[in-house]
Amino acid sequence: MCLAIPVRITELLPDGMARAELDGVTMTIGVMMLDHVAIDDYVITHVGFAIARIDPAEAQHTLEMIRSATQESDEATA
Numbered sequence: 001m002c003l004a005i006p007v008r009i010t011e012l013l014p015d016g017m018a019r020a021e022l023d024g025v026t027m028t029i030g031v032m033m034l035d036h037v038a039i040d041d042y043v044i045t046h047v048g049f050a051i052a053r054i055d056p057a058e059a060q061h062t063l064e065m066i067r068s069a070t071q072e073s074d075e076a077t078a
Helices: 056-077
Strands: 005-013 017-022 025-030 042-046 049-054
Touching: 005 025, 005 056, 025 049, 042 056, 049 056
Parallel strands: none
Antiparallel strands: 005 017, 005 042, 017 025, 042 049
16 A cells, blocks of 8 residues: 655755645755755655645645544554
């Protein structure tokens, strides 16, 4: 199963790389497949690469669904 996660760009780095943040966790991702990535953009990441830009409202909605599913899963296994 593959899962693509929305993250927020916090810093642009050399060589097509960027720092991104998700729930306080910072990661370095490749953004070379997208044109004109900017700080505070939301992108969909898969295996460490940004594969699409996403609207901030859609990113928040997607993250809320992921958090909800994770919480439900945790409750079911408790």
